[in-house]
Amino acid sequence: MDTFPRSKLPDVGTTIFTVMSRRARELGALNLGQGFPDYDIDPRLTELVGAAMTQGHNQYAPMEGLIALRERIAQKLLMSYGLTVDPESQVTVTLGATEAIYSAIQAVVGPGDEVIVFDPSYDSYDPAVRLAGARCIRIPLMPPGFRYDWDRVRATINDRTLLVLFNSPHNPACTAATTEDLNALADVIRGREILVLSDEVYEHVVYDNRKHASVLMQPELAEKSFTVFSFGKTLHATGVRVGYCIAPAVLTRELRKVHQFNTFSIAHPFQHAIAAYLAEKPDSWRGLPAFFQAKRDRLRNALGRSAFRLPPAQGTYFQLLDFSELFPPGDAGFADRLLTEAGVATIPLSPFYAKAPALSVVRLCIAKRDATLDEAALRINAFAERLGKAGA
Numbered sequence: 001m002d003t004f005p006r007s008k009l010p011d012v013g014t015t016i017f018t019v020m021s022r023r024a025r026e027l028g029a030l031n032l033g034q035g036f037p038d039y040d041i042d043p044r045l046t047e048l049v050g051a052a053m054t055q056g057h058n059q060y061a062p063m064e065g066l067i068a069l070r071e072r073i074a075q076k077l078l079m080s081y082g083l084t085v086d087p088e089s090q091v092t093v094t095l096g097a098t099e100a101i102y103s104a105i106q107a108v109v110g111p112g113d114e115v116i117v118f119d120p121s122y123d124s125y126d127p128a129v130r131l132a133g134a135r136c137i138r139i140p141l142m143p144p145g146f147r148y149d150w151d152r153v154r155a156t157i158n159d160r161t162l163l164v165l166f167n168s169p170h171n172p173a174c175t176a177a178t179t180e181d182l183n184a185l186a187d188v189i190r191g192r193e194i195l196v197l198s199d200e201v202y203e204h205v206v207y208d209n210r211k212h213a214s215v216l217m218q219p220e221l222a223e224k225s226f227t228v229f230s231f232g233k234t235l236h237a238t239g240v241r242v243g244y245c246i247a248p249a250v251l252t253r254e255l256r257k258v259h260q261f262n263t264f265s266i267a268h269p270f271q272h273a274i275a276a277y278l279a280e281k282p283d284s285w286r287g288l289p290a291f292f293q294a295k296r297d298r299l300r301n302a303l304g305r306s307a308f309r310l311p312p313a314q315g316t317y318f319q320l321l322d323f324s325e326l327f328p329p330g331d332a333g334f335a336d337r338l339l340t341e342a343g344v345a346t347i348p349l350s351p352f353y354a355k356a357p358a359l360s361v362v363r364l365c366i367a368k369r370d371a372t373l374d375e376a377a378l379r380i381n382a383f384a385e386r387l388g389k390a391g392a
């Protein structure tokens with residue numbers, strides 16, 4: 001035996017998010033890398049968490065989630081999409097979207113199965129599939145447009161394909177799928193025993209009056225999908241770690257079999273607090289697109305003066321920065337120089353590909369205080385000038 005214990009994920013290191021956040025801290029840099037807000041959450045939510053603990057909601061919550069919260073989630077889906085879901089049999093509260101993704105995969109994917117994933121793909125997908133004994137077939141979305149090639153998906157599907165893992169709005173490509181994309185997905189899996197796991201954590205972070213196209217709105221897909229959401233994004237509180245999964249009753253039953261032995265149940269006081277918050281402010285999320293669009297536009301305007309280019313951002317917490325005019329291809333090298341020489345942490349996209357193309361973009365997080373965005377833009381603009389002069 002070469003090593004003991006045998007690693008089940010020998011090639012998995014620390015995520016690029018953790019690495020960049022740690023380096024940003026060490027170097028005292030601005031962190032536009034990892035996707036989390038640096039501004040305060042609504043103080044009312046903080047009060048409600050305190051109240052829930054004071055009221056004694058400090059023991060195990062129900063395994064599937066507090067019914068009061070599941071009812072609020074059902075109400076939110078009705079308000080956002082006109083959808084009726086049964087809170088008892090179709091809504092499960094999870095430990096963030098991450099647990100929903102993991103538990104859904106463990107619930108239905110097994111040895112020998114193939115899961116279609118679109119690269120650049122969120123980094124939790126592939127390890128979860130491998131721990132289930134299956135493998136990801138990774139179909140690249142290529143810059144600059146990162147659009148889906150549905151013919152390629154059709155050609156990739158075979159009898160081993162069990163699941164398609166879909167993400168929209170897409171992190172890190174910053175694109176939003178269209179209704180046509182969802183119809184195409186429904187079309188390529190029609191008549192086959194293939195399920196969908198749709199990661200929609202950025203459902204409310206869409207720009208330019210775009211409407212989020214949820215698989216729940218596509219009747220054929222809704223029938224065969226786990227759809228995952230995150231209160232971390234919706235309440236600007238990524239540390240609260242409460243998410244949820246919507247799925248038909250038959251899939252929800254399987255999901256809960258894993259969920260109950262994975263996390264068992266989710267922080268009880270937080271569930272009470274979020275349910276109370278949604279009761280008080282049932283549509284607070286309606287302001288999110290405008291809130292984040294103002295941040296995106298602020299950063300775009302401030303960076304517009306530099307020789308870096310800014311690809312369109314249709315949604316998510318992020319904006320891509322295209323450095324092809326000023327720096328040779330290689331996003332990791334560029335991110336390193338920007339961090340060490342300009343004091344701004346970003347995220348390269350290559351770690352999100354199985355086989356990364358030569359990339360000339362890095363990801364910037366826009367979910368930051370205006371002052372953070374302004375200072376980051378000053379530093380990035382000054383770096384662009386230095387690069388321009390060095391190249392001139």
Ligand SMILES: Cc1ncc(COP(=O)(O)O)c(C=O)c1O
Nearest residue numbers: 096097098122171201230232243
């Ligand atoms: C695309 C995507 N999926 C899932 C997650 C994880 O969500 P949560 O923090 O609710 O676990 C994130 C978080 O950044 C994400 O960007």
